[in-house]
Amino acid sequence: MVSRQKQKMGIFATILALAGCQGAYNSHTGAPQPVLDQRVAQETPLKMETIPQGGIIMKRTYDPSWEMPKRDVDVIREQLSKLQGEFIQLHTGQEQKMLSKFQEVEQRVAQMRREEMRKAAQDAELMALVKSKFDTIDKNISFLKASEAQQISEKDALLAVLDDKFVAVEDRLEQLNKKDDFQNKAHQQEIRMALEELSKIKAEKDVLIRALDKKFNEVENFTEVLSEGLKSVEYEQDVQNRLAVARKQAMEEAREMRLLEELEMRKSLEQDRREQLSLVMQQAEREKLAGERANIERAKRQAELEFKIASLKKAIVMKKFSI
Incomplete structure (x- = not known):
C-alpha cells in the first residue's frame, strides 16, 4: 500500500516537472519557445488535455509575443x-x-x-x-x-x-x-x-x-x-x-x-x-x-531544458527501480 502511494506521488511529480518544461520545441519549426519567466507563466495558464491511454498532458497556449x-x-x-x-x-x-x-x-x-x-x-x-x-x-x-x-x-x-x-x-x-x-x-x-x-x-x-x-x-x-x-x-x-x-x-x-x-x-x-x-x-x-545571437541563445536554452528533462526522466527511472 505504501509503495503504491509512493509510485503515485512519483508519477504526479513527474507530470508536474514535465508540465513546467512543456513548450521546449525545435526552434526551426516555428513552435513556441519555453517560458522561463514566472510572470509570463502566470499570465498564460496551462491547459489540460487527455490522451487515449488515459493520461493527462499539460500544454501551454501559444504566445504571439515571441514574434x-x-x-x-x-x-x-x-x-x-x-x-x-x-x-x-x-x-x-x-x-x-x-x-x-x-x-x-x-x-x-x-x-x-x-x-x-x-x-x-x-x-x-x-x-x-x-x-x-x-x-x-x-x-x-x-x-x-x-x-x-x-x-x-x-x-x-x-x-x-x-x-x-x-x-x-x-x-x-x-x-x-x-x-x-x-x-x-x-x-x-x-x-x-x-x-x-x-x-x-x-x-x-x-x-x-x-x-x-x-x-x-x-x-x-x-x-x-x-x-x-x-x-x-x-x-x-x-x-x-x-x-x-x-x-x-x-x-x-x-x-x-x-x-x-x-x-x-x-x-x-x-x-x-x-x-x-x-x-x-x-x-x-x-x-x-x-x-543570430538570439537564435544561439534559444538553442542553448532548449538544450538546457532537454538536459533537465533527461535528468528528470533518469531520476524517475531510478526511483522506479528503487521501488
Whole structure:
C-alpha cells in the first residue's frame, strides 16, 4: 500500500516537472519557445488535455509575443529605407537646382558676351578715326582687366562661402539621419531648422546672383563708356584683338572654374551617398548578428531544458527501480 502511494506521488511529480518544461520545441519549426519567466507563466495558464491511454498532458497556449521583436525590426528597417530614399531625393533635387542655376548664369554670361561683341562690331567703323589716345586706351584696358579679375575673385569667394554653407547644412542633415529615433519631436524640430537654413541660403544665393548681375551691368556700362572714348583711336584692330583675347581668356577661366566647382560638388554628393549606403549596410549587418545571437541563445536554452528533462526522466527511472 505504501509503495503504491509512493509510485503515485512519483508519477504526479513527474507530470508536474514535465508540465513546467512543456513548450521546449525545435526552434526551426516555428513552435513556441519555453517560458522561463514566472510572470509570463502566470499570465498564460496551462491547459489540460487527455490522451487515449488515459493520461493527462499539460500544454501551454501559444504566445504571439515571441514574434514582436521581428515585427519591430521590420518596421525599423522600413522606416530606415524610407528615410534613406527621402534623403537621396532631397540631395538629388538640390543638385538639379544648383545645375539649373549654374546653367542660367552661364547663359546670361554668354548672352552678355555676344551683346558686347555685337556692340564692338557696330563700333568698329567709328574706332578708325582716332590716333592720339593709345596710351590712355592701354591704361583703360589694364584697368578693365584688373576689374574683371577682381570680379572673378569676388565671384569665387562668394561661391566658396555658398559651398561652405551647403556642406555645413549637409553635415547637419547627415548627423540627423544617423540618429535612431526619427519620430522624436526634437529631431523633427532640428530638421525644420535645417530646411529653414537651406531656404535662407537659397535666398542669399539669389541676392548674390542679383549682385553679380549688377556687377556685370556695371562692366557693360563701363565698356560702353570705353567704346565711346575709343572713337578717337587709330589702331582699332590691335585694340580689338587685345580685348577679344582678354575676354576669351576670362570666359575660359570662368568656364574652367565652374566646371571644377561642379566636379567638386558631384564628388562630395557621391561621397555622402556612399557613406549613407555603408551606414545602412552596417546597420543591417548588426541586425543580422543580433538575430543570430538570439537564435544561439534559444538553442542553448532548449538544450538546457532537454538536459533537465533527461535528468528528470533518469531520476524517475531510478526511483522506479528503487521501488
